[in-house]
Amino acid sequence: MSFAQPLPLRSAAVLRDYQLMYETYGTLNEARSNAVLVCHALNASHHVAGTYEGDPKSTGWWDNLVGPGKPLDTERFFVIGVNNPGSCFGSTGPTHINPATQQPYGADFPVVTVEDWVDAQARLCDALGITQLAAVIGGSLGGMQALCWSMRYPDRLRHCIAIATAPCLSAQNIAFNEVARRAIVTDPDFHGGHYQTQGVLPRGGLRVARMIGHITYLSDDTMDAKFGRNLRASVGATEPCDTPRYTTQDIEFEIESYLRHQGDKFSEYFDANSYLLITRVLDYFDPAREHGGDLSAAFAAATAKFHVVSFTTDWRFAPARSREIVKALLDNRLDVSYAEIAAPHGHDAFLLDDARYHGVLRARFDHIARDIAQEGAP
């Protein structure tokens, strides 16, 4: 969907003539009261659920949660997935043409923030004729967007579901992001962010960025269970390898092979400038800042009913960070439930299908659906 009205950004810059890619699932009811917005995290897109025709591998990134009969049931809800501006899945981003220069934006794409994204999403809802969302849900960076909705547009959502997220990044989190950004920026093919006009891509940097990110999404135990100290067998070998090759540059351990594979895959589809931008979106999110560091004050205007979920082995967005959110909500006497799921998978757990995790979300959406049905009754 194209937007002619410029989007004013927090950085004081303005996004002109932008478009947002979005997908919807299910049917908007007559009262327009059953819409649920799903916010994506760093590397995902508007393609939340289902597969595209003729492409069985194109499963949406939250397909285990969203769909007919699933916890977020598309037979009852009208689900909206939207690609945020600055990303690289069709919405206006660094690979698009800058109307001011008629060249690709590249490094000139303005820095965006969670607040800007939420503003863009609110405009999309306007365009779809949705005044109030039944719920906004997201994990990680998506959870930050859900929280931001509750503060920025308190009347426009009834439920806020924030999973594996934090009220702001810690210094350690920013540090990881900075390592990723330096990997990209110091790639000789980066060209100050204008690699596109040079006809190259800083794939090496993007690979390393993804590798470091990926390490932080997994728990120590999961990594150990999955890879341990197993050595990588040579290509074509049928037996597992038990003798080291004593090499410094080739792949020796299985974990190296896995990380390199993840890095390679990622560098094929993700844009380096988008990675820089979106890690900054994470870094800048800090709603308490405007309130002298008082997170409770930041939620003073919120009215939504909240559901907060964390995972015990998530060290990137640890349960303690979710408890900070819960405390701020409690201070405001807001409705909040908090589930701390003992899942082994680290930060990645929010994308996986855990019975306890999906159980509480299913119960929550059942309630939301029941409330909608009751309101609709004469």
Next chain:
Amino acid sequence: MSDRDALELIAALVPPGSHVLDLGCGSGEVLAYLRDQRQCTGYGIEIDDANVLACEQRGVNVIQLNLEEGLAIFDDQSFDVVLQLNTLQHLRNTERMLMETARVGRIGIVSFPNFAHWPHRLSVAAGRMPVTRSLPYQWYDTPNIRVATYADFEGLAQRCGLRILDSFGIQNGAGVRRWPNLMASVAAFKFERR
């Protein structure tokens, strides 16, 4: 006489419209009752996954926390009433949790199995640990790590600087105000900070 009657006895101690914190709220039954019958708001604290789910299904606010880690997340006097129903006997740090209850809430309400109920006394007199409806476990598999009597709690309350506002026993869903230490399987106390 039933568990429901016992619930109503406890609920009657909670002023209508109170903001309530229920420590070890189980499946959220009490909070749902207080919400529906006494217009209360509030939250439950629960550690068990299945109970957290049950609360969510009831539409009761539940915070999944380990009570042994304390109530640092809650400010002083931030609740009208703090409930600790059938929870105290499962907690290692009973005294601290009682102080925390009194810190966070203006009123505390506690209930727990009364070890001095006469069938338990008979059992111990006969040389065996009691196994009854209110204490249904064998000594080696009981989740009750703190067993106490009605009279014991009065002592602890004194020690913690609590003023007892009301107290009684509960037996088969009925209040017991005569010799509760002997005649009731459950002890109930309502208190505030002195």
